[in-house]
Amino acid sequence: MDAKAVVFDLDGTLIDSLPDLAAALNRSLSRHDYPPLSRSDVGPMVGDGAKVLLQKGYAARGSQPTAEDELIFLADYEAHVTDLTEPYAGVPEALARLTALGYQLGLCTNKPEVSARKVLAALDLDRFFPVVIGGDATPYRKPDPRHLAAVLAAMSIEKDQAIMVGDHANDMATAAGLGVATIFVSWGYGQANGTITIQSPAALVPAVQSIFAKD
Ligand SMILES: O=C(O)COP(=O)(O)O
Numbered sequence: 001m002d003a004k005a006v007v008f009d010l011d012g013t014l015i016d017s018l019p020d021l022a023a024a025l026n027r028s029l030s031r032h033d034y035p036p037l038s039r040s041d042v043g044p045m046v047g048d049g050a051k052v053l054l055q056k057g058y059a060a061r062g063s064q065p066t067a068e069d070e071l072i073f074l075a076d077y078e079a080h081v082t083d084l085t086e087p088y089a090g091v092p093e094a095l096a097r098l099t100a101l102g103y104q105l106g107l108c109t110n111k112p113e114v115s116a117r118k119v120l121a122a123l124d125l126d127r128f129f130p131v132v133i134g135g136d137a138t139p140y141r142k143p144d145p146r147h148l149a150a151v152l153a154a155m156s157i158e159k160d161q162a163i164m165v166g167d168h169a170n171d172m173a174t175a176a177g178l179g180v181a182t183i184f185v186s187w188g189y190g191q192a193n194g195t196i197t198i199q200s201p202a203a204l205v206p207a208v209q210s211i212f213a214k215d
């Protein structure tokens with residue numbers, strides 16, 4: 001068979017990183033004596049990368065971060081990226097199954113790439129992903145289709161042989177811009193519709209197989 005690829009989003013799709021993102025954001029806000037935000041406040045702010053998260057968090061407190069806040073936040077989050085973060089139950093098994101079936105896996109995340117690689121390694125997920133492109137690694141990030149195009153180019157995969165899996169409208173938009181099929185996962189932080197929507201990681205492998213069966 002032609003090489004086929006499944007490209008994943010990270011935050012809210014493979015890993016539940018919201019506890020560490022919210023904790024780092026609250027540590028930053030506390031430097032200015034702003035009250036903390038709850039995880040349910042922070043969830044909808046995740047999806048456009050760490051800098052936008054910081055801006056949205058400060059905006060919720062009627063403020064905006066300085067350049068120094070940004071530097072401290074990025075370094076602090078990177079240092080604590082796996083304190084509370086875990087893969088969603090069933091995700092490692094689904095990735096192992098997709099790999100065993102011969103699919104190539106890639107990662108297209110708006111998370112800063114150093115933090116993304118660090119969390120993947122700490123959670124033993126890096127073995128599945130030879131290609132990882134973070135939101136600060138190219139001039140483009142999701143929803144710009146060129147972010148996903150860069151991942152597919154690095155994998156030598158044609159766009160009609162790929163599926164994008166994500167939890168956010170940005171993931172669906174980056175794929176739609178290239179005409180790539182999508183799987184929307186409902187357990188993350190965003191709301192959108194994909195070619196297929198799934199409710200649990202156990203549904204991932206059958207969803208991938210059903211999309212590729214239509215070729
Ligand atoms: O960190 C973010 O804001 C989003 O990261 P994601 O693209 O992996 O969901």
Ligand SMILES: [Mg+2]
Binds near residue numbers: 047168
């Ligand atoms: Mg996400």
